Amino acid sequence: MADRSFLDWPFFEDRHRELAEGLEAWASSHLPVDHSDVDAACKGLVAALGKAGFLQHSGGKALDVRSLCLIRETLARHDGLADFAFAMQGLGMGAVSLFGTEEQRTWLDKTRAGHAVSAFALSEPASGSDVANMTTSAKLDGNGYVLNGEKTWISNGGIADVYTVFARTGEAPGAKGLSAFLVPADTPGLEIAERIDVIAPHPLATLRFTDMKLPGSALIGDSGAGFKVAMSVLDVFRSTVGAAALGFARRALDESLKRVTERELFGAPLFDLQMVQGHIADMALGVDASALLIYRAAWTKDMGASRVSREAAMAKLHATETAQQVIDAAVQLHGGDGVRKGSIVESLYREIRALRIYEGASDVQKVVIARQAMGS
Numbered sequence: 001m002a003d004r005s006f007l008d009w010p011f012f013e014d015r016h017r018e019l020a021e022g023l024e025a026w027a028s029s030h031l032p033v034d035h036s037d038v039d040a041a042c043k044g045l046v047a048a049l050g051k052a053g054f055l056q057h058s059g060g061k062a063l064d065v066r067s068l069c070l071i072r073e074t075l076a077r078h079d080g081l082a083d084f085a086f087a088m089q090g091l092g093m094g095a096v097s098l099f100g101t102e103e104q105r106t107w108l109d110k111t112r113a114g115h116a117v118s119a120f121a122l123s124e125p126a127s128g129s130d131v132a133n134m135t136t137s138a139k140l141d142g143n144g145y146v147l148n149g150e151k152t153w154i155s156n157g158g159i160a161d162v163y164t165v166f167a168r169t170g171e172a173p174g175a176k177g178l179s180a181f182l183v184p185a186d187t188p189g190l191e192i193a194e195r196i197d198v199i200a201p202h203p204l205a206t207l208r209f210t211d212m213k214l215p216g217s218a219l220i221g222d223s224g225a226g227f228k229v230a231m232s233v234l235d236v237f238r239s240t241v242g243a244a245a246l247g248f249a250r251r252a253l254d255e256s257l258k259r260v261t262e263r264e265l266f267g268a269p270l271f272d273l274q275m276v277q278g279h280i281a282d283m284a285l286g287v288d289a290s291a292l293l294i295y296r297a298a299w300t301k302d303m304g305a306s307r308v309s310r311e312a313a314m315a316k317l318h319a320t321e322t323a324q325q326v327i328d329a330a331v332q333l334h335g336g337d338g339v340r341k342g343s344i345v346e347s348l349y350r351e352i353r354a355l356r357i358y359e360g361a362s363d364v365q366k367v368v369i370a371r372q373a374m375g376s
């Protein structure tokens with residue numbers, strides 16, 4: 001059983017502790033699910049998480065980042081795909097939660113009930129980290145817009161019912177000429193150009209927009225404010241990526257504690273070897289340090305900070321990099337079983353890697369932290 005003592009930290013209120021306990025009980029009896037058909041598994045997870053009420057936390061005017069982090073951490077500990085399904089409902093609707101109109105918020109009712117799947121379409125073939133360089137365009141046409149371009153690495157691409165799409169509207173060059181749009185998947189002009197297979201499979205696609213007509217009411221936030229909309233959403237959700245990494249790391253530590261107790265070497269449990277104790281100590285320290293950074297960032301945002309770029313970047317960077325090391329140590333402690341296809345630590349080893357890349361690669365988090373440290 002993973003360490004739960006962190007729930008007593010002053011970052012949390014009783015409602016967080018109740019949420020964590022309730023979700024733990026639900027996850028213990030519902031997860032993991034069968035991953036052989038990831039599209040069906042994800043849709044099923046969204047429906048189940050919606051029915052159980054947990055998706056109510058994924059969006060809305062009062063996004064509580066501590067709840068988002070606790071949910072991601074818990075789900076990731078039980079099933080990476082369940083974490084993914086929950087996270088994308090939040091990220092996909094993040095712009096609507098923070099900046100949406102009442103009409104746009106009707107989509108939130110569906111995504112929070114688990115009746116619709118959402119996605120966040122920011123990255124492009126030639127601009128991932130460099131958001132301000134995107135080329136997908138939304139040209140003004142009467143009261144509406146015409147959307148053309150390509151988005152790639154889009155999680156839930158192909159199964160989403162609704163996309164938040166960022167495009168160049170051209171009010172100014174670079175970051176000041178982008179806008180965000182709410183695009184239902186059945187809008188004519190959207191094509192799933194490619195489905196992408198990755199080492200920890202989940203629904204992922206390249207989207208192509210060809211002369212797609214959007215009404216003026218599709219605009220989320222102000223025109224020209226798309227970059228700030230995207231960054232504000234990422235400020236909320238980056239800490240939660242760290243929380244998912246923390247969940248994977250806690251599971252790796254748990255599995256390792258079992259392994260070093262049960263497995264004997266040279267006539268005694270593995271744990272009797274001091275080098276093994278060294279691994280366990282490094283893993284436990286890494287887990288607690290990550291948790292402190294994550295819940296510090298989440299608490300800071302929940303207390304009303306307008307920007308938590310530094311805190312969120314530190315949390316994501318530290319937690320994802322540390323989880324990679326913790327999981328690698330877990331694989332080592334499991335010996336051959338650690339690389340056996342289908343074993344828990346083998347799947348954690350595949351699951352963690354993408355978290356150091358998506359929603360801002362580790363290198364980008366360092367840029368954010370350094371600029372914040374310089375006060376710029």
Ligand code: COS
Pocket residue numbers: 122123128129130131132175227228231232234235307309358359360361364367368
């Ligand atoms: N909240 C609100 N405003 C923000 C902000 C934030 N978190 N971050 C930046 N801004 C504002 C800046 O203040 C600046 O506005 P002013 O010119 O009015 O001061 C504007 O946005 C441009 O910011 P900046 O000059 O820092 O932009 P850059 O093009 O240099 O981009 C990085 C900075 C690299 C940090 C940004 O592009 C980034 O986070 N990239 C990673 C994107 C990502 O996560 N991609 C993965 C896709 S999602 S899976």
